[in-house]
Amino acid sequence: MNGIYAFLDAVLPIAALRFSFMKNAFCAIILLTPLLGLLGTMAVNQQMAFFSDALGHSALTGIGLGILLGVSSDLVSMLVFGILWAVLISLIKHTGWASTDTVISVFSSTSVALGLLILSRGGSFAKYSTLLIGDVLAVTPRDLLYLLIALIAGVALWFVLYNRLLLTGINASLARSRGVHTRWMEIAFMVMVAVAVMLAIRWVGVMLINALLILPAAAGRNLASNSRQHAAWSVGIAMVSGVAGLFASYAFDTSAGAAIVLCAAICYALSLLGRVWRKN
Amino acid sequence: MQKNLFHPGRRYLQPDPMCRLCHIDLNGVGVVRGGQTLLRDVNLHIHCGQMTVLIGQNGAGKTTLVRALLGEVAHTGSIRHINEQGVDIHHLRTGYVPQHLQFDREMPVTVEDFVAAAFTRRPVWTGISKATREEVREALAQAEAQDLMRTPLGRCSGGELQRVLLALALRPLPDLLVLDEPVSGVDQRGLKLFLDTVSGLKKSHHLAILLVSHDLNLVREYADQVALVDGTILLQGPPDYVFASPEFDRVFGERDRDTASLGEEAEA
Ligand SMILES: Nc1ncnc2c1ncn2[C@@H]1O[C@H](COP(=O)(O)OP(=O)(O)OP(=O)(O)O)[C@@H](O)[C@H]1O
Ligand SMILES: [Mg+2]
Numbered sequence: 001m002n003g004i005y006a007f008l009d010a011v012l013p014i015a016a017l018r019f020s021f022m023k024n025a026f027c028a029i030i031l032l033t034p035l036l037g038l039l040g041t042m043a044v045n046q047q048m049a050f051f052s053d054a055l056g057h058s059a060l061t062g063i064g065l066g067i068l069l070g071v072s073s074d075l076v077s078m079l080v081f082g083i084l085w086a087v088l089i090s091l092i093k094h095t096g097w098a099s100t101d102t103v104i105s106v107f108s109s110t111s112v113a114l115g116l117l118i119l120s121r122g123g124s125f126a127k128y129s130t131l132l133i134g135d136v137l138a139v140t141p142r143d144l145l146y147l148l149i150a151l152i153a154g155v156a157l158w159f160v161l162y163n164r165l166l167l168t169g170i171n172a173s174l175a176r177s178r179g180v181h182t183r184w185m186e187i188a189f190m191v192m193v194a195v196a197v198m199l200a201i202r203w204v205g206v207m208l209i210n211a212l213l214i215l216p217a218a219a220g221r222n223l224a225s226n227s228r229q230h231a232a233w234s235v236g237i238a239m240v241s242g243v244a245g246l247f248a249s250y251a252f253d254t255s256a257g258a259a260i261v262l263c264a265a266i267c268y269a270l271s272l273l274g275r276v277w278r279k280n
Numbered sequence: 281m282q283k284n285l286f287h288p289g290r291r292y293l294q295p296d297p298m299c300r301l302c303h304i305d306l307n308g309v310g311v312v313r314g315g316q317t318l319l320r321d322v323n324l325h326i327h328c329g330q331m332t333v334l335i336g337q338n339g340a341g342k343t344t345l346v347r348a349l350l351g352e353v354a355h356t357g358s359i360r361h362i363n364e365q366g367v368d369i370h371h372l373r374t375g376y377v378p379q380h381l382q383f384d385r386e387m388p389v390t391v392e393d394f395v396a397a398a399f400t401r402r403p404v405w406t407g408i409s410k411a412t413r414e415e416v417r418e419a420l421a422q423a424e425a426q427d428l429m430r431t432p433l434g435r436c437s438g439g440e441l442q443r444v445l446l447a448l449a450l451r452p453l454p455d456l457l458v459l460d461e462p463v464s465g466v467d468q469r470g471l472k473l474f475l476d477t478v479s480g481l482k483k484s485h486h487l488a489i490l491l492v493s494h495d496l497n498l499v500r501e502y503a504d505q506v507a508l509v510d511g512t513i514l515l516q517g518p519p520d521y522v523f524a525s526p527e528f529d530r531v532f533g534e535r536d537r538d539t540a541s542l543g544e545e546a547e548a
Contacts, residue, residue: 041405160401160403162397162403162405163398163401163403163404164397166389166393167397169383170381170383170389170394170433171378171383173347173350173378174378174445176350176352177375178398220388221388225430225432226392226432227405228405230388230389
């Protein structure tokens with residue numbers, strides 16, 4: 001860790017990065033945003049913004065249930081619940097009982113209510129409020145290790161699965177006729193999103209995590225004309241907004257999650273201009 | 281049921297001599313969904329080297345039958361794939377052109393990305409290699425869609441999309457090619473081209489082709505076998521036989537037969 005700190009000091013001699021909490025936060029953002037940027041492209045193309053939003057909210061339930069069951073780590077309970085939640089949604093989606101939006105909405109509101117109910121027992125929700133807005137300055141070196149593992153595993157999976165996910169998203173029957181296990185593809189993607197979201201949620205917050213997944217990819221769509229450009233723009237915008245937002249929040253002493261998302265929103269607005277310009 | 285066709289970078293056009301399909305037999309196939317009987321007691325024979333065309337009114341169950349054949353919906357009865365020695369084949373290669381594609385029209389995925397994603401394992405977000413690009417171009421050229429390489433998938437017209445899908449369905453070369461209404465939304469020239477391409481393949485590669493079509497004139501011209509669908513197979517046989525039958529009149533009324541035969545006279 002000290003080696004990394006020394007490296008950061010040498011490469012980025014910025015006043016704000018003097019403090020080790022800022023160095024940790026900076027590393028966390030550099031590790032997390034590329035993964036969110038990549039996953040976001042698929043989430044946007046398959047119109048799953050609502051799914052990931054609801055997934056973020058389910059973190060509350062995960063933590064609540066974790067407390068009830070006596071699980072000591074927030075992260076573990078959020079991850080386990082998030083993954084179960086994602087698998088359940090994709091299974092129910094396949095029964096075709098109701099439209100996906102409706103299913104997600106029912107599940108999401110139920111799980112948020114359940115989470116709030118548990119966390120607010122004895123009128124003590126206030127101590128969980130950082131969960132809503134996140135706290136990027138609380139990143140520990142151990143968290144960074146998790147993020148590094150998630151980044152490597154996530155990008156590796158993205159290498160292996162992307163083409164099949166793309167075919168599945170365009171037409172599942174067609175993908176199946178070419179030997180793709182579409183059910184597994186969908187579940188794998190939802191689980192990847194669940195893991196990335198749960199890892200990020202403590203720094204970015206339940207309220208804004210979805211924006212960080214969706215905004216860079218949505219902006220990328222306005223600028224890209226093929227898959228490669230989309231991935232590049234989305235990752236680039238996610239990383240730039242992450243870093244810019246972190247420094248802005250330090251300078252103005254605000255929530256980092258909010259500053260990062262606002263930077264991404266500015267990128268989105270600029271991308272709309274870029275799109276108009278491209279068309280002309 | 282189906283073999284994993286997701287082989288990277290394989291040269292596809294040589295048919296595998298080990299697993300040549302001869303015919304597909306459907307026996308007493310039925311499909312029930314949501315308590316509704318969509319198909320009952322379907323008996324149909326699809327032969328290699330022939331184009332079998334399903335005709336029938338909207339909602340007759342043509343797409344449902346196709347989906348049962350592809351293993352997409354649960355069905356009763358038996359569907360057997362049989363080779364020249366009369367032995368069942370378990371790994372049938374199917375090329376499928378679906379009736380509709382529903383996807384986000386705004387997504388930045390080009391035709392090239394889409395086809396390359398089906399052909400290779402290298403993820404298309406890392407770019408497309410020269411070799412793959414050539415392979416994609418060749419495949420698209422077979423369906424006269426090579427000009428669409430750089431077009432975003434969402435900007436293709438209905439007919440253009442069908443040609444792209446045909447190009448995809450032909451690689452790897454399938455034993456059975458299933459085309460659900462590729463005619464809708466394709467202009468007359470495009471339509472002829474499409475069916476000529478498909479008929480050529482039928483002869484050169486001895487493919488079994490199952491086509492769903494509403495264009496009775498073209499059915500008469502290109503079909504080897506016609507099956508009349510209305511919740512079941514009412515009749516199967518050569519086009520002239522089916523078009524002259526009382527069952528055909530019952531389903532389509534006299535008017536359509538007149539149109540169909542008018543078309544034939546215009547050809548002659
Ligand atoms: N998933 C489903 N559940 C219940 N009923 C269905 C389902 N899919 C289709 N149907 C019904 O099955 C019937 C046959 O539909 P199908 O799509 O096979 O018709 P088709 O012959 O392909 O029609 P078209 O010419 O319009 O394409 C229709 O009445 C339709 O409403
Ligand atoms: Mg149909």
